Amino acid sequence: MSESMNQQILLKSYPTGAPTRSNFALVETAIPQPRDGEVLNRTIYLSLDPYMRGRMSDRESYATPAELGKVMVGSTVSQVMKSKHPQFSEGDFVVGYDGWQAYGISKGESLRKLDPNQVPISYALGITGMPGMTAYFSLLDIGQPKAGETVVVSAASGAAGSVVGQIAKIKGCRAVGVVGSDQKCDYIVNELGFDACINRKTQDLNSALKAACPNGIDVYVDHTAGPILEAVLQQINLGARIPLVGLISQYNAEKLPTGPNLMPLLVKRALIKGFLVGDYQERHAEFIHDVSQWLQAGKLKYKEDVVKGLEAAPDAFMGLFQGQNFGKLIVQVGDNPTEH
Template identity: 70%
Template sequence: MSDLINKQILLKSRPVGEPKESDFALTETPISQPGEGEVLSRTIYLSLDPYMRGLISAGESYAANVELNSVIVGGTVSQVIQSNHPQFQAGDFVLSGNGWQTYAVAKGETLRKLDPSQAPLSYSLGVLGMPGLTAYAALLDIGQPKAGETVVISAASGAVGAVAGQIAKIKGCRVIGIVGSDDKRDYIVKELGFDVGINRKTQELDAVLKAAAPDGIDIYFDNTAGVILETVLQQINLGARIPLVGLISEYNAISLPHGPNLRPLLIKRALIKGFLVSDYQHRTNEFVSDVAGWLKSGQLKYKEDVVVGLENAPCAFIGLLRGENFGKLVVKVSEDPTVV
């Protein structure tokens, strides 16, 4: 066991604007041994998510910033190598927060055992993990969709938006998705069943949105803020609800952008509420049961964008913030023994 080498990606410097590969450093170090109540595990899949951009910056965030020369945080699916915790044994698969590294030691109470017969292991980082719970809880608890209502989703082909849009369809809503390419527009309409797809880069958003939602917008599931939010606000209905789950348009900004005109929120008595998935962990069991059922029945579809090799995580993460990924972005760090 002592001859195992742990590869880690550290934060070398805090990005200014768009991250650069030089902001990250790949290092190798001997693995640590688990203490009492701890588990040593090997990373199989690493999740890459937009929220990580805020945690590697110098600005205040909702969670602790990554320290310089420290391993970058991130959700992982891992296999237990050695356990000093009674609930885990070697060979178990676990959902963990081991970050950008090939091996990690963690306290057993921070891990959740996974059943590989329920779904592919990597799904626990996406549709059955944090992004899926974000879509599920933000839409159902804040958006409170009702059959016949019109729902608009930004970043609609992404890990969160694609699930939120499909759940809205399951609840009987008319769903409009905003994306950044024709391929993504075709995907959300033809594969996921959205009623309308809008390419924000090639179509005039205000006019197309008015044509797609002639009776106004009841729910805006906001992953981006910025110009899209500003446009949507002009078309919201009385009593509209806006789950604010992401600020993708601002993550690489050097200075804060000008905010939208919030006057329609007052006039339309709309609800806009910030969402942090950590506040909704109590919904996990219900969420996994519902979403796993929808996946099994075919009511919900899921797409992954898999990058192979921990060393490729920085480049993939930079591309994620540019919108280059297509589906939930994960890094395959080591072989998945459940895949034949």
């Protein structure tokens, strides 16, 4: 890419089923210039997240669809290159929402300054960003785990799921993860300290959950829905809590599946509640306070899966739904001056 040009990936069409390369278009445009009250950001890292699939549709949802012919939406960590905004200076590192492009213009409302001396700036797209907040509040606010209880989490090696299990351990719970490979099982048990792990691809979910949760399941943080939720419902305890965070198993479905049997929710007087991280923005400081302390104390570990180059974003995004990523998936779009 020419340094005088802006590389962008546009949403060309809405997918039918799983996204393909044909849904995206790679283009080059002139680098935009900031007007009064704006900043020009150079993208260093782009976050790739499952929720983006929901935005690639005109189906009614909690968020407005990504616009066809426009830059694909996404969170970014950037460096301010030019500023005509009183709160930001050239050289600042910021987390924002510039989408799938090398340079973006922001009016500042969605930007938050980052201190590269605290934690790596890429963490703002993961453990100290939206996925970390998702893990923290879905587990603690809806799940309300108590010491001695059993917490199960699906997509347990991912950006949010891995944090859920570690916080469950900090709170004195038994943590059980469901993942898609033996390598991921080894990681969450031996590196992150989960008590048990189930490989959903090679093990029978019902019998494996029964063995891993001998005292039943008190909290299930659900990122997938589908067969895992159905199996979990057979093992829930009286008064169980289920934060419903994601529906990865359904995002690419052309026809929505029939739901699981919800009778156990009635019998066990269990709670299932939908979760959107945007509802917790006013409590961001509370989250940062606790997670920063846990990171500094070594109680939380974090893994990133970094792909290089903006042009690699579509393939990496498609792989997200096959579980190809291992850790928080981000794209390194530009040089990171904070790396030593």
